Amino acid sequence: MNQTQIRRNVIARRQGQHLHSYAQVLLGWRGTMACEFERESGNIGHGTVAIVPDNAPHFYNGLSEDSELLVIDLAPADPYIQALEQACNLSLKESVFQQPYFLDLGTESQILLDFAAQKVCQGQMSPQINCQLVSLFLTQLGQMSSRVTPPAPHRRLEASHLNTYIDQNISTALTNAQLAQAMHLSESHFYCLCQRQFGVTPQKYVMQRRMQKAQFLLRNSHMPMTELAAEVGFAQLSSFSRAYKRSFQHSPSDVRRKSR
Known part of the structure; x- marks a missing residue:
């Protein structure tokens, strides 16, 4: 090309x-x-x-x-x-x-x-x-x-507010713009604060919350795997399995087998 x-x-x-x-x-x-x-x-x-x-x-x-x-x-x-x-x-x-x-x-x-x-x-x-x-x-x-400039050193995200918003919308695809709006910040400001405070991008942070909920549901419920995947925002079971394995180095089915 x-x-x-x-x-x-x-x-x-x-x-x-x-x-x-x-x-x-x-x-x-x-x-x-x-x-x-x-x-x-x-x-x-x-x-x-x-x-x-x-x-x-x-x-x-x-x-x-x-x-x-x-x-x-x-x-x-x-x-x-x-x-x-x-x-x-x-x-x-x-x-x-x-x-x-x-x-x-x-x-x-x-x-x-x-x-x-x-x-x-x-x-x-x-x-x-x-x-x-x-x-x-x-x-x-x-x-x-x-335009993505470092925010003021003293500024921090209210983690509990952010977590609540993500958890309430965990089955939907959240964009950076939606997350920033929920925190009353510009998208670029929110992006920088998230990276500085949590060490990850906003989408990676959302993924961590999804994986934490998925892990809890795998260990503490009998929800069918496809239903569980949809609950944490995945339309395809294969995509959920890949994401889970990247996060925890083992598959969701491994967790289910150990929990029986």
């Missing part, structure tokens, strides 16, 4: 695992798709974005028949991207693509997303429009990453 491109990717109910030698931006357009990295997981719906650095393994699972993404594939040696970085005084690898993470596009960027999707679906994506849209999306993501 020599040129960075925006393309349409129909997921539907498919699932699989990918690893690319180039970075990607996964833009949720229709339906919902679950996406798992080694340390992060989340759902991608309309206006939600997953940032995929190069060589970052990720598992995907379409959660609805209409799940569909727009994908930006970044060609490693694309002269246009190099010129964009130089013009913006920005290293994409050191800012936007430092690590895998999820974020929510603002209203203006969602309008841009719908425009891009329309052009792709109608077959009207000329090289000129492709470059313009790539530039707009990447500069927007660069600005969003640059």
Whole structure:
């Protein structure tokens, strides 16, 4: 691949695992798709974005028949991207693509997303429009990453409030924007506080709460495994089993066998 491109990717109910030698931006357009990295997981719906650095393994699972993404594939040696970085005084690898993470596009960027999707679906994506849209999306993501500034040293999250909110919504896919709103903070401020106070990203913190509840239910209830997985926010039993094993180094079924 020599040129960075925006393309349409129909997921539907498919699932699989990918690893690319180039970075990607996964833009949720229709339906919902679950996406798992080694340390992060989340759902991608309309206006939600997953940032995929190069060589970052990720598992995907379409959660609805209409799940569909727009994908930006970044060609490693694309002269246009190099010129964009130089013009913006920005290293994409050191800012936007430092690590895998999820974020929510603002209203203006969602309008841009719908425009891009329309052009792709109608077959009207000329090289000129492709470059313009790539530039707009990447500069927007660069600005969003640059706005993430360290909060004041004395500021802390109210852990009990955060935990209560997560626990009350543990079966649903919580975005960083929803978590930040519940804590009455901007998304970037909340993200930094969570990393500084708990040492993990917001989505990783949510996952820890889910796994703690899953462990409790496995040990103290006879709830069927698929029902238990749904209770802690997983549409697929296989996704739940992988997440649980990553957290505790053994499978949910191992816990059930030992509890009998």
